[in-house]
Amino acid sequence: MYQSFIGLEIHVQLQTKTKVFCDCPVTFGDEPNTRVCPVCMGYPGVLPALNGEAITLGYLLARALNCRLSPVSSFDRKNYFYPDLPKNYQITQYYQPLGRDGFIDLEFRKKKKRVRIHQVHLEEDAGKMIHAGDMSLLDYNRAGTPLLEIVTEPDLEIGEEAELLLQELRRIVQYLQVSDGNMEEGSLRCDANVSVNHRGEGLGQKVEIKNLNSSRFVRKALTWEIARHQEILDRGGTVTQETRLWNENRDQTESMRSKERAHDYRYFPEPDLPPFRADQPFLEGLEERLVELPAARRARFREQWGFSASQVDFLCDQKSTADFFEAVVAAGGAPDQALFWLAGDVRKLLKRSGGDLLTSPLTPQRLAELLDLLARGRIHGKIAKQTLEQVFLEDRDPSAIIHERGWKQLSSREELLPVLERVLEENPLPVEELRQGATRPLGFLMGKVMKATGGRAEPAAARTLLQELIEAPRRVSSVQVLSFGGAIAGTRREDGMIEPGDLVSLAELFQADPELPDSILFEELRLGRFLSEEITPADWATLLVRIAGTLDQGGVQGIVIAHGTDTLAYTASLVHWFFADTPVPIVLTAGEGPPGEGSRGESGENLRRAVLCAASGSAGIHVVYGDTDFLPLNLKFERVDSGGGNSFRTWNPEELLRSGSSLAPVARGVEQEELTRCLEEVLGQTCIVRVYPGMRGDILVTLMEAGIRCFVLEIFDRGTASLREGPFSLRNALIQGRERGVLFFCTSQQEGVVDFSGYVTAHALWREGAVPMGRLTTESAFTRLVTAQVEVLCEGEARSRDAWRERVLALMED
Amino acid sequence: MNNKTKALPRERYRSFLEHQDRAIGSFLEIGAPGVWDCAPGNGSASGDDPPRGECSGENGPHLTDLPLAVKDNIAVEGYHLTCGSPMLQSLKAPYTATAVEKLVEAGALVVGKTNMDEFGMGSSTSNTPLGTTVNPWDHSRVAGGSSGGSAAAVAHQLVPVALGSDTGGSVRQPAAFCGVYGLKPTYGAVSRFGLTAYASSLETIGILGSRLDELEAVFRVIRGEDARDQTSRAWPRGDDEGEGSRDDAPPGTIGVLQGELGLSPGMEKSYRATQEALTDLGYRLEPVTLTTLDYTVPAYYTIAAAEASANLARYNGIRYGHRPVFAENPGELMSSARSEALGEEVKLRILLGTFVLRSGFQDQFYLRAQKIRTLIAGELDRVYQGVQALLMPVFPCQAFLRDQEEGMDSFRQKVADRFTCTANLAGLPALAFPAGVQDGLPAGMQLMGPAFSEERLCRVARDLSAVFPLQFPGTSRSFSEWRQGSDAARGGS
């Protein structure tokens, strides 16, 4: 077993107006050599004059990184000849940096880690040398730009952690407005030191890697380099201490050809700059400029609003988003709705317009106003989406747009009456059926009303008025029942086998039910005739789009989904990941046979309870079976007692919730065809593998070659799986997976919480990139993985393999 | 203000300079009159920003038409900035030094740039291939250095005042060799912005002059804090007047350096004469020994070379300066440029500096030198608790011969810096003044004082000027003398 040690040297370009020692503006992308003056060009006789803002920002970041701040910090000269360094020495801080002994806290794949910061110091940047053919060109615009160098201790172990540290640092500098943190433009640069050794033997031979201009390259280069070291050590060799460059075209590190001499930088104190004294007023000024940092804000958001890790990651990634969100909430917007809209439609529109939240026409007040109109039923979801689009186009308040376009819902009697009367007149037959007690024509008539009003009729009001006009039996609650295959909707043939069919008429089923209140109105929708093991991606798409449409339209009391038993655990958790934020109960139920057979788990009885739950239950996703109201996650259909009865049981029920936020705000807005296509694609690249003793690791490789990009590995709760050398080792498969960008998520074969902190093999799994899914069962983890991938596909932003991988991983975090 | 009647006839003055300088070669460049006062503010490069330095406005433009020569290591826009080096022979200054900017604002005219040892490294103004400067008193002798051009120009009456720079005695030693006043101000009293760095922690812009009141007037203009030089310091308030007016100031106590000073007979004589003069003037003399004196030169050269090795690293032929005709790659370009265009003395000091800064050897050399420096400053601190100023020679001998064989070798020249470099190591002011003429050559002494005691040093020197009036060499002519002479010659022909 090897141990790897990674330390980073990070350069942060400070966001000052002028350079660190002269008055030249700090800009990016100007004509070469136009942002220079005698000072930054190193003309004879010039002197550096320390930019007060640069040192302030430096101290501010050192403070945010929990450093011990130096009361006096001083500058030194680092001597080396290089054409892009105008003075042939760099002014830096060697003896007295502005901060020491800090730390940054990370959490990667459920493992908390404190990475120590060795020191933070201020220095000047060099120019740029570009080689063009047989010429070398120099641009000194960047020379003298203030840089903050952050040196970490070798506390990181794997490339992913280094990547995460850079991302967190990027957030911190952006929150503090110390830097724009853009790695592509070079505002954040990183060199990495890595060494690998046998566990317990301390640091190995150190290799420095340069040319890492994105956090992704940092990860890839480190992963590649650690594997290289391990290979060398496996063969009994020794690693050469050297500097290597990351070659992004070949995805590997390469030894720097030019033999770099061991530099003697001959540091000595900079005589042209007096030491900087961080006195009390200066330090107090720093405190005033500190802001709530990303980690603290994420924790607060989780605490305050009960959001998940990926949700707070989304909200807190950019300070502007977090600020915007809080402003919406302060203006009266419901937190979960604000999140839902920001993560969904707002993000989509921003992407389309290419702008950002700060400069967009959408203000927190406008979004809050829109959410308020929606919450008060003045508009419904579809109109809200249209209105939002218009806000972006017209830069006006939602209420003004709605008023002008006449998009307000028709809810008053005066507004609805003429429309309804016309619909009734034109459809005498359904009206008659309704009067006879049938329920189905109500949906039909409502559809007509909606069509006649351009979707503006407020459903609840229209429905009530409709019933009043028809003088149908008075019903208050409206429940939509979706028939989604399974035995519950099947029929038993004479040979005893069940064949798929349509759900029996509930009205008939419950006709004589004394317990069932009269006031429940059914709206039945048949989504398919199949047994639950036959569900296809298209079936799931139909169901999801239907639920999304109903929730968007509003006006129902609840939704019931009649489903087969065997795969209910999958559909229930899938519905949960999509619709955990539902304002009305979504109740799944099942039965082992057609209704009315009277057995245990009797379909009719389950349906009845489900309808009751939907009509009066609490918001969230429910699974009603027998007399139990289960949570939608971690369901296992089991033989529970010796009596032969089957039922559901919930694994690891602690901390599971029936409601929360949607994981797929974008995906639930797409059309059915599109969702079907996405689900087909995702299900085609995702698979569950139950790891067993004697399983050959190359089975996974074969699956990868067949196009699998995401695995749910069902192991044991402590994460043990064979990683020993040989054909049965999973390690090779994991390493290959990493190289291909394949993702591995681990669940347990037992009822247990998958946690990688206890066992060495588990730690090795973690190091090789597997993600423990904690308390989630395979089914719940799998549907989460499907949902996450569908969402990423629908977001349409992740074009590269890496970006895709990152986004999926983010959505899998909790 | 009507200065028309007094206005300097610039063209004539330029003819005077060109004509009179032929004999001594003190200037590297004499400016066209148009650039004499247009350097700061009017140039395109420095046009956008008002000068950040402390404004000299309090004194008004009282230096109107004062001709001023500036050592060629101080930047003046419109002029070259060669620093006496082939490396920078073609370089035009892209900006103007703060001190010069203030002087021009006060009305002074920068008439030209004066010769110097390459990058200030030398005591003779012979360490440069760009020009030959001789001592106006004896053309076979050196003018001293490195500000030899400025000293010679003042001694030859070409200009009443000139700016030089003093890293280890580079203002005072040529002043002494040429028989003029030479002020090395307190470190930080005058902005170094625009002074080409040789040894940043030691050097300062200094003033050479034939009359103390002009020298002081110039000092008052250029001193003060400058935002562009963060090692500069504001002039302490009230320090000029604090000691009362000159007439009723009681004669103070002057320390006199004792010990094995190794002076030439002429200097020995002059040193004694100065002490007698001071006693006659009513000063009380106190013998002072400096235990650190023997360590000053090694410490000085260690620090100076170390800083020089970094300060001169910027001259690589890429952005400006000498560039070789051909180079295979940027690295070769830099090394060719430097090996071709830097002089031997410069290379010696850069290598020495690189040597003393090597990692693992800093304790032995550079850090030890810094400790000695601290000890010297501490010892002088104690000395100034008992005396108001310290009298000592500037250099062990008078101007030496230019001839390499008969003159002074470069090692002995360095050893001879022991009296002057003390002030640089401690950052204290010192004023070299003429103390008579011995054997046809001026002999100079210096007064060193605590920080910001420039005015006091000038007062003592003014007292001494009654005994040792400033003398000009017989061949020199003032502008009015020359003008009369040339007018008469013209009239006669």
Ligand SMILES: [Zn+2]
């Ligand atoms: Zn600049």
